[in-house]
Amino acid sequence: xxxxxxxxxxxxxxxxxxxxxxxxxxxxxxxxxxxxxxxxxxxxxxxxxxxxxxxxxxxxxxxxxxxxxxxxxxxxxxxxxxxxxxxxxxxxxxxxxxxxxxxxxxxxxxxxxxxxxxxxxxxxxxxxxxxxxxxxxxxxxxxxxxxxxxxxxxxxxxxxxxxxxxxxxxxxxxxxxxxxxxxxxxxxxxxxxxxxxxxxxxxxxxxxxxxxxxxxxxxxxxxxxx
Numbered sequence: 001x002x003x004x005x006x007x008x009x010x011x012x013x014x015x016x017x018x019x020x021x022x023x024x025x026x027x028x029x030x031x032x033x034x035x036x037x038x039x040x041x042x043x044x045x046x047x048x049x050x051x052x053x054x055x056x057x058x059x060x061x062x063x064x065x066x067x068x069x070x071x072x073x074x075x076x077x078x079x080x081x082x083x084x085x086x087x088x089x090x091x092x093x094x095x096x097x098x099x100x101x102x103x104x105x106x107x108x109x110x111x112x113x114x115x116x117x118x119x120x121x122x123x124x125x126x127x128x129x130x131x132x133x134x135x136x137x138x139x140x141x142x143x144x145x146x147x148x149x150x151x152x153x154x155x156x157x158x159x160x161x162x163x164x165x166x167x168x169x170x171x172x173x174x175x176x177x178x179x180x181x182x183x184x185x186x187x188x189x190x191x192x193x194x195x196x197x198x199x200x201x202x203x204x205x206x207x208x209x210x211x212x213x214x215x216x217x218x219x220x221x222x223x224x225x226x
Contacts, residue, residue: 003047003051004023004024004051004054004055005021005022005023005024005047005050005051005054005060006021006022006023007019007020007021007022008020008022008108010063010101010104010105010108011104012100012101012103012104013100013103013104014100016067016068016100016101017067018063018064018065018067018068018101018104019042019063019064019067019071019072020042020061020062020063020064020105020108021042021046021047021050021061021062022050022059022060022061022062022108022109023047023050023051023053023054023059023060023061024054024059025054025055025056025057025058025059027057029057029058029059029111029112029113029226030056030057030058030112030113030222030225030226031058031059031112031113031114031115031116031137031221031225031226032058032059032060032061032106032109032110032111032112032113032114032115032116032225033050033053033058033059033060033061033109033115033116033117033118033221033225034060034061034062034063034102034105034106034109034115034116034117034118034130034136035049035050035053035060035061035062035118035119035123036062036063036065036098036102036117036118036119036120036122036123036124036126036127036130037062037064037065037066037119037120037121037122037123038085038120038121038122038123038196038199039082039085039086039088039089039121039122040073040074040075040076040077040081040085041064041066041072041073041074041075041085042062042063042064042073042074043074043075043201044074044201045199045200045201046062046120047062049062049118050062053118056218058112058221058225059109059111059112060109061105061108061109062105063101063102063104063105065092065098065101065102065122065123065126066088066089066092067101068092068097068101069088069091069092070088073085073088077196077199077201077202077203089122095125095126095129095133095150096133098122098125098126098129099126099129099130099133099134102117102126102129102130102134102136103130103134103135106130106134106135106136113225113226114137114138114224114225114226115135115136115137115225116136116137116138116139116140116221116224116225117130117131117134117136117138117139117140118139118140118142118217118221119139119140119141119142119144120142120143120196120198120199121142121143121144121145121169121195121196123141123142123144124141124142124143124144124145124147124161125141125144125145125146125147125150127139127140127141127144127159128141128144128147128150128153128155128159129150129153131155131156131157131158131159132150132153132154132155132156133153136157137157137224137225138157138158138159138220138221138224138225139155139157139158139159139160140159140160140162140217140220140221141159141160141161141162142162142198142213143162143163143164143167143169143170143195143196143197143198144161144170145167145169145170145174145195147161147170147178148170148174148175148177148178151177151178151181151182152181154182155182155185157224158220158224159185160185160186160187160188160216160217160220161178161185161186161187161188162188162190162198162213162216162217163175163187163188163189163190164189164190164191164192164193164194164195164197164204164206164209165189165190165191165192165193166192166193166194166195167193167194167195168194168195169195170195175187175189188212188213188216190206190208190209190212190213192206192209193206193209194206197209197210197213198210198213198214
């Protein structure tokens with residue numbers, strides 16, 4: 001898919017500057033989406049996600065969440081790059097920091113109307129924080145591996161969660177903790193899908209699971225964002 005977006009610089013509330021990729025629809029936007037990356041940075045896949053949502057009518061933006069540690073992070077999906085990505089991730093020690101960056105992106109697309117956070121992996125955890133502490137109108141979390149550590153925080157806006165049965169990070173017992181504490185939060189489980197099942201650049205990509213999750217996400221966004 002041809003890239004339709006632009007790279008710009010955002011400023012978070014604490015003065016930190018970060019890069020972001022923003023893609024706009026051809027006509028008036030249905031709403032805004034903040035697309036929050038996996039631990040691999042704002043990759044070609046994440047830019048593709050932005051472009052696809054823009055083609056569906058949303059003003060979409062992907063903030064570079066790792067700019068606080070290392071600018072321009074864009075890693076592949078090999079075993080070595082996973083270790084490198086995790087080393088960067090561990091240097092972000094408090095969820096208020098990703099929230100500041102996600103909020104800066106939310107403000108940047110606020111002209112579109114209501115704004116949802118759609119996050120993957122690390123971004124899925126951020127999406128949960130975004131509706132618990134931030135100003136997002138809705139959120140979608142794909143395989144957020146640490147949401148179970150945040151279950152004492154209650155979402156203040158609608159959120160749905162997507163997980164695969166073969167996720168080695170978000171295991172069934174962790175998902176059960178979320179479901180028990182927040183029974184009103186829809187949690188969709190995809191049989192046979194692993195962590196990262198939505199990313200077509202990864203070995204864990206599961207087309208059937210990804211397509212069904214996208215269908216559910218589209219319906220959710222149409223209901224809560226526009």
